[in-house]
Amino acid sequence: MPDFGSLAHLKVIDASRVLGGPYAGQVLADHGADVIKLEPPAGDETRGWGPPFLDGTASYFLGLNRNKRGMALDMAQPAGREVLLALLETADVFIENFKTGTLERWGIGYDELSARFPRLIHCRVSGFGADGPLGGLPGYDAAIQAACGIMSVNGESGGQPLRVGLPVVDMVTGLNAVIGILMAVTERAISGKGQFVETTLYDCGVSLLHPHLPNYYLSGKVAGPTGNAHPNICPYDTFATGTDPIFLAVGNNRQFATLCAEIGRPDLPQDPRFVSNGERNLHRDALKVELETALSAFTCTELADRLIHAGVPCGAVRSIDQVVADPHTAHREMVVDIGAYRGTGSPIKLSRTPATYRLAPPQFAQHSAEIIGDLALDGEAYRAVLPGMAPAVDVKTA
Numbered sequence: 001m002p003d004f005g006s007l008a009h010l011k012v013i014d015a016s017r018v019l020g021g022p023y024a025g026q027v028l029a030d031h032g033a034d035v036i037k038l039e040p041p042a043g044d045e046t047r048g049w050g051p052p053f054l055d056g057t058a059s060y061f062l063g064l065n066r067n068k069r070g071m072a073l074d075m076a077q078p079a080g081r082e083v084l085l086a087l088l089e090t091a092d093v094f095i096e097n098f099k100t101g102t103l104e105r106w107g108i109g110y111d112e113l114s115a116r117f118p119r120l121i122h123c124r125v126s127g128f129g130a131d132g133p134l135g136g137l138p139g140y141d142a143a144i145q146a147a148c149g150i151m152s153v154n155g156e157s158g159g160q161p162l163r164v165g166l167p168v169v170d171m172v173t174g175l176n177a178v179i180g181i182l183m184a185v186t187e188r189a190i191s192g193k194g195q196f197v198e199t200t201l202y203d204c205g206v207s208l209l210h211p212h213l214p215n216y217y218l219s220g221k222v223a224g225p226t227g228n229a230h231p232n233i234c235p236y237d238t239f240a241t242g243t244d245p246i247f248l249a250v251g252n253n254r255q256f257a258t259l260c261a262e263i264g265r266p267d268l269p270q271d272p273r274f275v276s277n278g279e280r281n282l283h284r285d286a287l288k289v290e291l292e293t294a295l296s297a298f299t300c301t302e303l304a305d306r307l308i309h310a311g312v313p314c315g316a317v318r319s320i321d322q323v324v325a326d327p328h329t330a331h332r333e334m335v336v337d338i339g340a341y342r343g344t345g346s347p348i349k350l351s352r353t354p355a356t357y358r359l360a361p362p363q364f365a366q367h368s369a370e371i372i373g374d375l376a377l378d379g380e381a382y383r384a385v386l387p388g389m390a391p392a393v394d395v396k397t398a
Contacts, residue, residue, distance in 0.1 A: 005032020006353040010185070012036070013087050014068065015075070016097040017044045019141065019167055020201065021125040022064040023174030025095055028181070029067035030346045030355040036087065036371060037068040040075070041387040043364050054340060055363070062361045066336075066343050070362025071371050072388045080385035081106055086375045088117055093181055097125040100136035110196050121184040123177050123197040139201045141167040148205035153212050155225035162225065173204040234280040235259075238317060240292050244300040248291075249313040253277070259312045263294040263303075364388050 010033040014025035022037070022044070029035040037044075044065075050058030074080040085108070088094060094113070096103070103109045110122050127139020142163050145151050150169070155162030180197035188194055206213075211232050212223040223231060228247065230236035235256070238245045250256050253269065253276065260268040268274050268290060273283040280287055295303065304316040323329060334345040338360040346355035365388030372379045372386065379389065 004356045004358060005030070006350060008032035008034075010034070010092045011090055012093040012095065013038060013084070013091045014095045015084075016095050016125055018046055018097070019064060019170035020173040020177065020199070021095050021097045021123075022046075023171055024123070024125070024177035024181070025068060026064055026066055027174070027178045027346070027348070028093070030357070031348070031350070032353070032356070033093075035068040036367075037065055037070045037362060038075075038084070038087075039070065039072045039364065041072060043072070047364065057361070057363070062341060063343060065361040066338075066341075066357065067359050068362060069359070069367035069371060070365060071368045072365035072386065073368075074385040074387060075106070077385050079382055081108055083372075083375075083377065083382055083385060084108070085116070086377060087371075088113065088120060091117075091120060092185070093121045093123060095123045095125070095177070095181075099138070100126060100130045114194065114196070118193055119188060120194040121181055121188065121197060122194065123181050123199070125173060125177055126198070126200050128202045129198065129200045134202065141170040141201065144169045144201040144205045148202055149209055149212070150205055153209070153223045153225060155227070157225055157227045157229070159225055159227075168208065169201050169205045172208060173199050173201050176204055176207075229284065232281070234277060234284045235287060235291060237284075237288070239288065239295055241295045241298050241300040241303055245317045246295070246300050246304055247315050247317060248307075249315075251313065255312050256280070258310050259307065262307055262310050262312065263291070263298065265290065265294045 007028055010028065012025060012028050012033045012035040014022065014035050015038040016022055016025065017039070025035050025037065044061060046061040046064070047057050049060035052059050054062060073083055075084055103113075110124075113120060113122055127144065128134035128137050130136060139147075145154075145163055145168075146161070148169075151161035151163055154164055176199045177197065180199060184195050184197050215221065215223060215231060228238040233249075233251060235248050235250050238247050248259065250259055256274070257266075257269045260266055268287075272279070274280050274287055300316050304314050307314045318326075324335060329335060332345070334347070336343045336345045336357045338357055341360035343357075343361075345357075348355060365386070368386050368389040369379060372382065372389070379386065383389065
């Protein structure tokens with residue numbers, strides 16, 4: 001593969017499926033790593049998580065597997081495991097989310113792999129980890145949101161617990177996997193040794209409970225849903241305007257004074273009920289009435305533009321299509337087009353070695369022959385464990 005990006009020196013074998021692991025692999029791939037996506041014979045199940053579809057592949061898969069070369073491999077068979085070991089011979093990182101005990105049963109668990117490949121960084125993404133009361137049990141994002149308390153603090157005040165409307169646990173687990181991998185890569189430069197990197201959905205879900213856990217540690221009070229309002233900061237909520245709702249995220253007294261001046265209520269910061277964040281929190285219902293009365297004279301879009309340029313963090317509550325059409329989204333290169341593929345750009349911006357977008361997500365087994373050729377293996381000898389590979393390929397001369 002050509003040298004692009006800060007991680008162009010890394011070769012990654014991504015044998016993970018669904019979201020957390022594949023997202024980690026895409027982050028590494030966007031920054032130059034040569035990532036080989038290994039799929040089981042039936043394919044990553046997210047290929048079918050649609051509509052919408054592009055050439056038979058669901059958008060869900062397309063959003064997580066850019067810049068990877070794709071190969072299908074039946075690792076349940078000994079010959080498939082031989083191919084995997086050949087891939088790991090020159091790999092830096094192995095990402096997987098097999099059910100706990102599967103690799104060990106196949107004789108290629110971490111102990112065996114680390115003995116054979118002492119520099120290999122083995123990253124496992126799982127629901128709950130391998131041991132403990134919930135060790136080895138399955139986990140999907142929404143179920144973990146429920147189990148670790150995220151749903152209990154999400155939703156309207158007084159309403160039922162509600163799932164966050166995006167797979168936040170999976171995505172943060174993927175990001176933590178990337179952080180762990182890069183920590184291990186950095187340490188390996190000193191020790192010369194790889195190590196086991198583990199991220200679990202449960203751990204990452206619990207880690208997201210800020211500020212609710214710190215509040216509970218200090219007060220002993222169990223948080224519940226508060227709608228859009230922040231439990232510690234006020235005003236930090238959606239507010240009605242003369243047209244559409246606006247979100248105000250006022251974090252200090254200076255911002256509060258600016259807000260009040262811009263909406264024609266410069267008296268509010270001197271009101272004893274609103275002189276500090278602590279007082280505003282105690283009187284948040286009264287403050288909302290005062291603010292929404294003043295805000296009713298403004299249109300949302302014009303007010304949001306006026307306030308943010310005055311230094312008040314805020315935003316009109318926008319739809320997905322409005323975000324994509326925003327000129328700032330384009331300016332930040334957050335929409336990526338590769339042929340018919342459209343994806344979301346990397347939020348990590350590096351000055352000398354920026355992310356690059358080289359390959360659209362692979363079709364099933366698209367690069368199997370190429371990868372087998374790189375390994376100098378006889379593709380025909382391994383065809384039984386290489387589903388979807390193009391027929392009659394002489395990989396020794398490819």
